[in-house]
Amino acid sequence: MKGVIFRAFLDHVGQTYGENITEQLILNCNLSSGGAYTSVGTYDTGELLSLISGLTDLTGTESTSIVKNFGKALFPILVEKYPSVVQHANNAFELISSVDNHIHIEVLKLYPDAGLPTFSPELKSPTCMWLKYDSERGLPELAEGLLQGCIDYFGEEVEIEWQDLSGGANTHVLFKLQKKEQVNGYS
Amino acid sequence: MDIVEQLTRKLAREERARLEAEQLLEQKSREVYQTNEELRHLNAILESSINDKTIDLQKANARTQLLHQTVLMAAEVGNYNEALLFCCRLVCETVGSPVGHIYKIDVENDSQLVSADLHWSASEQTQQLFQNLVADWRFPRGIGLPGAVWATKKAIWLPDIESDPRYRRFLTDIDEKITAAVAFPVTSDSEFVAVVEFFVEESLKPSESFLGLLETIGQQVGQVLERRNALEDTRRAKESADQANIAKSQFLANMSHEIRTPMNAIIGMTELVLLTEVTDEQKDCLTTVVSSAEDLLNIINEILDLSKIESNKTELDIGAFELRESVFECVKALAPSSHEKHLEILFHFDESVPYRVYGDRSRLRQIIFNLVGNAIKFTSRGEVEVSANLIEQREQDCVVEFSVRDTGIGISSDKHDVIFNKFEQADTTTTRKYGGTGLGLSIVTKLLNLMGGHLKLESDVGVGSTFKFTLPFGIVEMQNSQTVSARLSGNRVLLVDGNDRLHEIISEMLRPAGAIVESAVDRADALRRIALQGTGNGAYDFIIIDQKSVVKFNSEYLADIEHSIAAGTIVIVMRRAIRHSVVYKAKAKKEQVKFVTKPMEQMVLIDLMVSSKNDLKYEVDEHSLSSSSVDQAK
Numbered sequence: 001m002k003g004v005i006f007r008a009f010l011d012h013v014g015q016t017y018g019e020n021i022t023e024q025l026i027l028n029c030n031l032s033s034g035g036a037y038t039s040v041g042t043y044d045t046g047e048l049l050s051l052i053s054g055l056t057d058l059t060g061t062e063s064t065s066i067v068k069n070f071g072k073a074l075f076p077i078l079v080e081k082y083p084s085v086v087q088h089a090n091n092a093f094e095l096i097s098s099v100d101n102h103i104h105i106e107v108l109k110l111y112p113d114a115g116l117p118t119f120s121p122e123l124k125s126p127t128c129m130w131l132k133y134d135s136e137r138g139l140p141e142l143a144e145g146l147l148q149g150c151i152d153y154f155g156e157e158v159e160i161e162w163q164d165l166s167g168g169a170n171t172h173v174l175f176k177l178q179k180k181e182q183v184n185g186y187s
Numbered sequence: 188m189d190i191v192e193q194l195t196r197k198l199a200r201e202e203r204a205r206l207e208a209e210q211l212l213e214q215k216s217r218e219v220y221q222t223n224e225e226l227r228h229l230n231a232i233l234e235s236s237i238n239d240k241t242i243d244l245q246k247a248n249a250r251t252q253l254l255h256q257t258v259l260m261a262a263e264v265g266n267y268n269e270a271l272l273f274c275c276r277l278v279c280e281t282v283g284s285p286v287g288h289i290y291k292i293d294v295e296n297d298s299q300l301v302s303a304d305l306h307w308s309a310s311e312q313t314q315q316l317f318q319n320l321v322a323d324w325r326f327p328r329g330i331g332l333p334g335a336v337w338a339t340k341k342a343i344w345l346p347d348i349e350s351d352p353r354y355r356r357f358l359t360d361i362d363e364k365i366t367a368a369v370a371f372p373v374t375s376d377s378e379f380v381a382v383v384e385f386f387v388e389e390s391l392k393p394s395e396s397f398l399g400l401l402e403t404i405g406q407q408v409g410q411v412l413e414r415r416n417a418l419e420d421t422r423r424a425k426e427s428a429d430q431a432n433i434a435k436s437q438f439l440a441n442m443s444h445e446i447r448t449p450m451n452a453i454i455g456m457t458e459l460v461l462l463t464e465v466t467d468e469q470k471d472c473l474t475t476v477v478s479s480a481e482d483l484l485n486i487i488n489e490i491l492d493l494s495k496i497e498s499n500k501t502e503l504d505i506g507a508f509e510l511r512e513s514v515f516e517c518v519k520a521l522a523p524s525s526h527e528k529h530l531e532i533l534f535h536f537d538e539s540v541p542y543r544v545y546g547d548r549s550r551l552r553q554i555i556f557n558l559v560g561n562a563i564k565f566t567s568r569g570e571v572e573v574s575a576n577l578i579e580q581r582e583q584d585c586v587v588e589f590s591v592r593d594t595g596i597g598i599s600s601d602k603h604d605v606i607f608n609k610f611e612q613a614d615t616t617t618t619r620k621y622g623g624t625g626l627g628l629s630i631v632t633k634l635l636n637l638m639g640g641h642l643k644l645e646s647d648v649g650v651g652s653t654f655k656f657t658l659p660f661g662i663v664e665m666q667n668s669q670t671v672s673a674r675l676s677g678n679r680v681l682l683v684d685g686n687d688r689l690h691e692i693i694s695e696m697l698r699p700a701g702a703i704v705e706s707a708v709d710r711a712d713a714l715r716r717i718a719l720q721g722t723g724n725g726a727y728d729f730i731i732i733d734q735k736s737v738v739k740f741n742s743e744y745l746a747d748i749e750h751s752i753a754a755g756t757i758v759i760v761m762r763r764a765i766r767h768s769v770v771y772k773a774k775a776k777k778e779q780v781k782f783v784t785k786p787m788e789q790m791v792l793i794d795l796m797v798s799s800k801n802d803l804k805y806e807v808d809e810h811s812l813s814s815s816s817v818d819q820a821k
Contacts, residue, residue, distance in 0.1 A: 003204075023193050026200075036203035040211055 001045045001137075002111050004081070005074070006037040009051060012073045021058055029054045042113055045137055064141045071145015075153060082106070092154045093129050096147065096177070097121045117143065127179035133162075138170035147175065250400050253281045254407075261407040265418075268305060270411040271373065271381060274404060276307040279385050282369075282393070285309060285362050286317050287385030289373075290326065290333045300326040300333050300382060313362065324356075331356075332370045333382040340379055342371035342398035342405075346389050364388045371401035375409035375416075383408075433498050440494035443487050450487065454480045489626040492553075496633040503638060507663045508548040510575075510587070511536045517555040518573050518786055525563045526763040526785070529735075531570035532563075534786040535692045538699075539577040540587055545661030550634050555589070557627040558654050562593035569594030569651070572688065578657065585662055590655045597648040606644075631656075674797045676701030678728040683713040683748070693731065696789040702729075702796075710747065717751045726753035729796060734762045754779075757799050759792075761785050779803065 014022045026035035029050045033043055056063045079086055085103050089095035095103075099119045107114055117135030124130055133143050140162055151158045157180040166172040256277055264270045271289050279287040286308040290300040302321045308314035326334040332345045345368045348356045358365045370384040383405065393401075457476045465473065495501045518534045525532040555573065562571045572592045579586035598606060606628050628642075635642050639659050646652035675697065682693055685708045694704040705727075707713035713730070720726050730748060749758065758780045781799045783792055 019190075019193050019197075020188055023188055023196055026196075034200065034203065036200035036207065038204040038208035038211065041204075041207055 001043055001048055002039070002114055003037040003041040003043060004039040006033075006043055006048060006051075007039055008074050008077045009048060009070055010035065010037070011077070012070050013051075013055060015073075016069070017055070017059055021055075025051060025054050025058055028058065040111075042111075045115075067139060067141035068145040068148070071142040071147075072149040072152070073145075074142075075146050075149025079153060086153070092147075092151045092156050092158060093121075093123065093177070095150055095154075096129065096131060097123070119143075129177040131175040131177060133173040133175060135171060138166075140164070140170050140173040140175075143173070144175070147177070246397075249281050250397065253277055254400060254404060257404045257407045261410050264411055265415065267412045267415050268303075270408050271303070271383070272305045272307060274373075274408045275305065275383050275385070278383065278401065278404065279307055279309075282385070282387060282391065284369075284385040284387050285365065286313055286358075287383065288317065288321055290382040290384065291380070293325070298327055300328075300337060303381060317358075320358075332368055333384055336370045336372050336382045336384075337379055340372045340374060342369065342401040344369050344393050344398065346392070348386070358386055362386075367391065369393055369398075369401070371398070371405050373405040373408050373412075375412045380409060380412060436494040436497035439490055440498055440500065443491035443494060446487050447484065447491070450480055450484050454484065489630060492630050493626050493633065496630065496637065501634075501637060503547045504549060505545060505547055507543055507545055509542060510540060510544045510546075510660070511542065513548050513552060514555055514573065514575065514589070515786070515788055517552050518559060521556070521559050521563060522763075522784075522786055524560075525571055528563065528567065530563060530566055530568070531686060531689065532786050533570055533572035533574075533688055533692055534788075535572065535574040535695070537574070537576045538695075539580075540575050541577070541580075541585055541660065541662045541665050542667045543664035544585075545663055546658065547638060550638060551658065554631050554634055554656065555591070557631050558591040558656075561627055562591050562595065562652070562654075566593040566595030566651070570686070570688070580662075583662060584659060586657050586659050588655055588657045590653055592651065592653040594651040597650050597652050598644065598646040599648050600646075603644055603646070673699075673701035674793065675728075675800075678702045678796075678800075680704045680729040680731060681707055681713065681716060681727045683707045683710070683730060683732040685709060693787075693792075696787070696792060697796075699789075700793045700796075713748060714751060717748065720753075722751075722753035727756050728800070729757050729759055731759045731761060734760050755803065757781060757796070757803060759783055759796065759799075761787065 010022055010026075013025060029035075029047070031047050031050065033047060037043060052063050052066050055061065055066055085106055086095060088102065089098060096119070099121075104116050107116060115136070117133060117137070120132040120134075122130045122132075131147075133140055135143075144160055144162060147160055151160075159178045159180060160175060161178075162173050162175045164170050164173050257274055260270060260273050260277075264273060275287045275289055278284070286306070288306040289303040291303040293299050293301040302324060304318075306314055306318050306321070308317060326332075326337070328334055329338040331351060332343060332348065336343055345351060347366055348358065348368050349366065365386045365388065367389040368384055368386045370382050372379055373381040373383060383401075454477055457473050457480065461470065461473050461477070492501075514536070515534060518532060522532050559571060559573060570593070572590075574590045574592070576588050576590075577585055578588045632642055634640075635656055635658070640656050642654060642656040644652065644654055678701070680693075680697060680702050682690055682704055684690065684706070687706075690704070690706040697704055705716065707716050713732075717727065717730075730752065732748070752758070756779070760780065760782050762782045762784050781795055783795055
């Protein structure tokens, strides 16, 4: 996994739980990288999983919740770092639809060795999108958090549900995104 | 953990991350450098490959050009040596050879090749040196490069001419770079005829496909030779055919002359016998002998004419003559045969046609006789018209178009060309039905060619044919000095005839004399018109009527008209050129009825009209004079 994610995670932990917890977490996890990450480097995904489980131990927060919240916090960080990826989209569905064909291509230009999940969107109606998520890492909560971050970024209200299609491995997941009806009755 | 420790740890991590980032950057730089090197290498390979392909394309293009130019040359150049030299130059220029030349089979010893004395070089000096060098070279079949090309009929590349095991040659004096040679055969109809050899540097090794191209070029050049030979054969064949034709024509001319003499004797003697006392049966037989002999003589005369023209013995007899009169005489002479078939024969010369011209009178008459004779022969009802118009006039000369029109069987368009061939008529049944030798039109065509004229035919089957021909003449006199004066000024003429064309012709004939011609289509129309005019001063001066009407209605027709006309009207009966058994007896005074023979000449008709008018006037005057003297006596 790219260093940019690790750096964002540690920043998120520092901002959410304080720098003391961050240092404690790094100490507890006994990471081979020692928690020193550079954005352009590539690190073992296991280190992120250790950090997540270590944070649960330290704070008692559910790992799924940690991951989801991290995803949500990660989106604005990425937007700030790479503003061009959102410029072409007018709303959340447009951006989500362009993940595989546009954003991931941009990612690969910078990080040719990045292991990226695949997203297959299907617009069921103007207000409903199904999104198939496939990833060896099995982090649908991170994806959910990112989706939520994206929806928040566009100031929209979309309900997210997902179901695992891989028997608990979470490597194949179907997200169902449903825009909420507006008060005046127009969708 | 206090804040200082937190920051110290964080700083240490950041430093470590920075170092890692720098290492990563260096590694990436090395990778970029490596990739760049690989790209440069690939680029060099690509460029070299493009260069190779460009050179290949240029070569292919040069070869295509070479072949293209050879093909063009082979189609255009008629001279074989020129073609060989052109091809040698083209090949040398394309491959960059400094010198090339051609060998042919030695005429004195057909087992070896010698220089054809055809060389090409970019420099004159080289060419001179080379020319001296090759003058002594001889290559037996299979020996040396040219000999090998002769034996195999294949294009061959010899990398080192100096080490040729069978025949070493040294050209380093001429150009030190020359060590190799290429030679290819020139073949005509798969037969070997020559070798083109050119010299190159050893490195310029030609490919198999180029050698194949050279063989194709050799075949193209060979085609020029084939064509030249074919042309030569054709020319010889034509010469011999022309010779044979002239000989045949001479023989025919001589034979015809030999036959004519005894034929004249047969006719003359038979006519003499006919003058003696013979029985009716003998007279019949002898008459048949004479007419058959005359027919035979006509045929012989036609053959003799054609033979003379074909053996170039015909000479034109140019002199001054009256054009209109000469043609009219022909028409007049043929009128009896036309009238025998109840055909109208019309004659019309435009006033603009010069009166007296320079030309061959007798040949013109022969043409008219032939065309009018044919027209009458192939027409069973209707008319035959001979006319002439001036179509070009300069100060000294003019071109007249003659036209012979008939309302006969016509000729289908696919036969238009055939009928001008000698011995051919439109089809063989024509000969059986209408007779003739089929030489007439052929003679006419040849005579016209001789006289600078041109014959053309317009014809529709069942409608009729018009033969038109133009002839140039020198102008002697434009107008007849005996011009038609207005001797019939104000006279009114009624023409009783249904033929519109005849009406036009007579109107035109009488217009210069000042007469006004009206036309009645038939008897009833004529009677109506005469009645309208009354018998006083308004009555017609002349009524012109065809004899056939008189014959048809057993004279009643004319008698009716006669009853109706005024005392001063003169009836002119247009008589046929042959005598009819029906004899018209005029009820009117004989001075009031005159006869004129068809076809009519303008002057003859006008003279007749003027003189009969005078006669009648005299008669009337005399009559009134005697009446008045009687009255006085009373």
